[in-house]
Amino acid sequence: MELNDLAHGSGEWLRGSGPESDIVISSRIRLARNLAEFAFISRATDADRTEIEHQLRTRLATFDKPTNVSYVDVKELDAIDRQFLVERQLISREHAESDGARGVAIGDDEQFAVMINEEDHLRIQVMYSGLNLDAAWEQISRLDDMIESKVTYAFDARLGYLTACPTNVGTGLRVSVMLHLPALVITRQIEKVFRSLQKINLAVRGLYGEGSQAMGDFYQISNQITLGRAEQELIRQVGDVVPVLIDYERQAREVLVRESQEKLHDRVSRAYGILRTAQTISSEETMHLLSSVRMGVNLGLINDLEIPTVNKLFIHTQPAHLQKISGSELDTADRNIERASYLRRHLNTGGDTAEAN
Amino acid sequence: MSTARDKQKLATPPKMMKCQQCEKPATFHITELTSGKPQELHLCEQCARSYLTESEEHVPADSGNLTGMLAQQLAVNETAEELARLERKTCPVCGITFLEFRKEGRLGCPHDYTFFAEELEPLVLNIHGESTHIGKIPVRTAGDSQHQTELIRLRREMKEAVSAENYERASQLRDQIRQIEEDAQ
Numbered sequence: 180m181e182l183n184d185l186a187h188g189s190g191e192w193l194r195g196s197g198p199e200s201d202i203v204i205s206s207r208i209r210l211a212r213n214l215a216e217f218a219f220i221s222r223a224t225d226a227d228r229t230e231i232e233h234q235l236r237t238r239l240a241t242f243d244k245p246t247n248v249s250y251v252d253v254k255e256l257d258a259i260d261r262q263f264l265v266e267r268q269l270i271s272r273e274h275a276e277s278d279g280a281r282g283v284a285i286g287d288d289e290q291f292a293v294m295i296n297e298e299d300h301l302r303i304q305v306m307y308s309g310l311n312l313d314a315a316w317e318q319i320s321r322l323d324d325m326i327e328s329k330v331t332y333a334f335d336a337r338l339g340y341l342t343a344c345p346t347n348v349g350t351g352l353r354v355s356v357m358l359h360l361p362a363l364v365i366t367r368q369i370e371k372v373f374r375s376l377q378k379i380n381l382a383v384r385g386l387y388g389e390g391s392q393a394m395g396d397f398y399q400i401s402n403q404i405t406l407g408r409a410e411q412e413l414i415r416q417v418g419d420v421v422p423v424l425i426d427y428e429r430q431a432r433e434v435l436v437r438e439s440q441e442k443l444h445d446r447v448s449r450a451y452g453i454l455r456t457a458q459t460i461s462s463e464e465t466m467h468l469l470s471s472v473r474m475g476v477n478l479g480l481i482n483d484l485e486i487p488t489v490n491k492l493f494i495h496t497q498p499a500h501l502q503k504i505s506g507s508e509l510d511t512a513d514r515n516i517e518r519a520s521y522l523r524r525h526l527n528t529g530g531d532t533a534e535a536n
Numbered sequence: 537m538s539t540a541r542d543k544q545k546l547a548t549p550p551k552m553m554k555c556q557q558c559e560k561p562a563t564f565h566i567t568e569l570t571s572g573k574p575q576e577l578h579l580c581e582q583c584a585r586s587y588l589t590e591s592e593e594h595v596p597a598d599s600g601n602l603t604g605m606l607a608q609q610l611a612v613n614e615t616a617e618e619l620a621r622l623e624r625k626t627c628p629v630c631g632i633t634f635l636e637f638r639k640e641g642r643l644g645c646p647h648d649y650t651f652f653a654e655e656l657e658p659l660v661l662n663i664h665g666e667s668t669h670i671g672k673i674p675v676r677t678a679g680d681s682q683h684q685t686e687l688i689r690l691r692r693e694m695k696e697a698v699s700a701e702n703y704e705r706a707s708q709l710r711d712q713i714r715q716i717e718e719d720a721q
Contacts, residue, residue: 215646215684216720217691222630222644224695298642320672331684332674333646338660339669341646345660348649350671407666 182251182260186503190267190289193494195487197309201477202425204357204397204490205306207268208315208414210323211342211351212301213333219343220296225279228296232280235295238329239284247287254281259508262499268306270294291322298343299351301326312354312418316410339406349406354417357386358424361396361474362431369398372427380404381420395466395493400424432478447475455526459515465496465522484526492525557583627651629689647685687716 189195193204213219214234217227236250253261253270261275270283274297281296294302303326305319333341339349347353363369373383386397400420402413435443450471453460473489475481494500496518502509505517622634632644634655643649649656661667690713697706 213646216687218630218645218688219643221640221642222632222692224691226695227691323672324675327674327676331676333684334674335646335649335669337668338649339671340674341649343642345643345656346663348660349664349666349669352671404664404666406660406664407668407670409671412670 182263183503185267185289186263186500189487189491189494190269191306191308193487193490194308195485195490197307197311199421199425200309200486202359202428203310203421204359205308206311206315207304207306207355207357208312208319209302209304209353209355210319210340211299211347211353212303212323212326212340213342214300215331215333217300220298220300221343223296229280231300232282232295235293235301235330236282236284239293239326241329242325248284249287250282250284252282254279259499259502263503266494266497266499269304271297271302273298274302291318293322293326299347310356310418310421312356312414315354316414320410346403347405350408350410350413352405352410352413353401354414355384355399355401356417356421357397357399358421358428359396359470359473360398360424360428361470362435363428364396365435366431368427368431372424376400376420379416379420381417394463395470397470432474436478443478444475444480447471447478447480451475451481451526454522457519457522459512460519460522461515462496462498462518465518466493469493469496488525492522496521555583622655625652625655629685629692631692645685645688647688683716683720687713690716 191205197203197206214231217223217231220228223231239248240250242248251264253264253274256264261270264270264283265272265275267289269285269289269292271294274281274283274294277297279296281294283295284293286292290307291303291305294304303319303322305315305322307315335341340351342348342351360369360372363372376383380403382401382403384399384401386394386399400417402417404413408416450468454465454468454472469489469492472481472484473486473493476484476486476489495504498514501514501518501521504521509517619635622638624633626633627644627648628651629647630644632648634652637643637648637652643652657667690709694706694709694713697703697709
C-alpha cells in the first residue's frame, strides 16, 4: 500500500454516506486481544515484540480476505507518515509514538485495521461511515474469528479476554460513534448532554480519542464498561443513545433556524468566506470554520458544496495530510499558508476570482 | 526503568517517614497517577484526607485516566505494611509487582489476573461493576494455559540470563522454549 495514494482519498470514515450521515460521521468498533504465550507489551522484551510482530504478520498474510490487505511496518515509517495514519484513524497516537517492532494491517477500503503491538498485542478495528454498528460488529467478529483460528488468545473463563489494562478486560470491546454536534455547542447544551451520558457509563471524547479536544465539534461516544455484558449488549447501549443525540442536535438546529436565522446564516457565510479567501490559516481555525460550513450545507444555507467535499477538507487540512499532499515537509507557518491555498483551490471551483486576489 | 529507584525509596523504613505537609508520622502513601508522571506522596491521615478531597474536586470526572484515578482511590487507607507487602508480591511469570502495576496502570502478563486476583478484584468491580465475563468465547481456548505461562516465564529468565552473561543457562532456556513451542504444534 502506498501511503501517498491513500492521502488523496478521504478514507472510509469521512466518506460522508451511510445512515444519518449528516450528523453521524462514523461507527467504529475495536477489540483488544493478546497472545496467551507472551508477556503483555509493557513487560515484553524487544525480542518478544519482534517475535509477536513476526508471528501475527505472517499469520495475517495467510487469510482469505474479501479485500486486499496491506501491511505497514510502523517502526520503519518517518514521523509524518505515522502522524498521517493517526489523522486517518488507522493507528492510535500511542501506537505512532511508541517504540519497537509494531505495525498495522489495513484493508484496502480502510474499513478495517489491525494494529500489532499497541497497548495490547492486537487491536482490531472496523470503521464504517454513518451509523452502522451492526454491520461493523458482524465484520469485526468475523475478523476476530479468523485471527483466532491461527493463534491462541489470552482468555480466562471468568474474566474473559485478558488485556494489559483492566479497563478493557472481558470483551475487550470499545464501540465508538463519532457525531458532529455544532448546534448543541452553539446553544450551550453540550455539557448537559455529556453529564447525562456519563451517568449511564458512556464516555465522550474528542476527534482523536483520549485526551484530545473536541475539534470541529466532533465528539465520540463510547462504552466504558467492557466486562459482564455481552458484546451486542454493549453495542446496543451506545447505539440506543445515538438517535437521542441526533434528535437533540436536530432540535437545536431547528431552534437556531427559527430564532436566529440571520445570525446563523451570517455565521455560516462568514465561515465560508474566510475559508475561501484566507491567505494563512491554522488547523484549529480551519476545523472550527469547516464545522459551521458543514452545518450550513446540511441546513441548505450553502448550496454549492457537498458533504463529502467538506469531510475531505477536514482530513486533508490536517498537518500530515497537508504535507503528504503537497509533497514536502513544511513548518507551522508554511503549513498555514499551504492550508489556506489548498482551501481556496477546493472551495472556489466555480471561478478562480478569490484565488487571484 | 524506574524500578531500581522505587525500591530504594521503599528501602528507607516507611514507618520513620514524616508527613510531607506537617510533622506527624506519615501513615498514608499515595501514588498520584493522574498527572502523567507518577508522583509519590507521604502524608499523615489528616493531610491525606484533605489532599484527596481537594484533588478530587480539581480532577474533572472525565480526565481519561480511569485506572489512575481508581488506583489512587484504592491507595487510601493503606498502611505502610500493606504497601510493603504489595511491593514484595511479585508475579513469578513476568516479574511485575502489584505496586509497579499501580504506578504504570498496565499489567505484565495474562497470569497477573490469576496471581493478583485478590488485589485486582476490587479494581475490576469498581471499573465494570461486574466480575464475570459474558459474551464471546474463543473456540480454541488455551487448553493448557500452563504451557503458555511457562513460555512467558522462560523467556523472561532467558533475558535475565543473557543480561547476567550466563550464556550457558540462556542456551538451556532457549532449548526448553523451543521444546515447548514444538510440542504445542
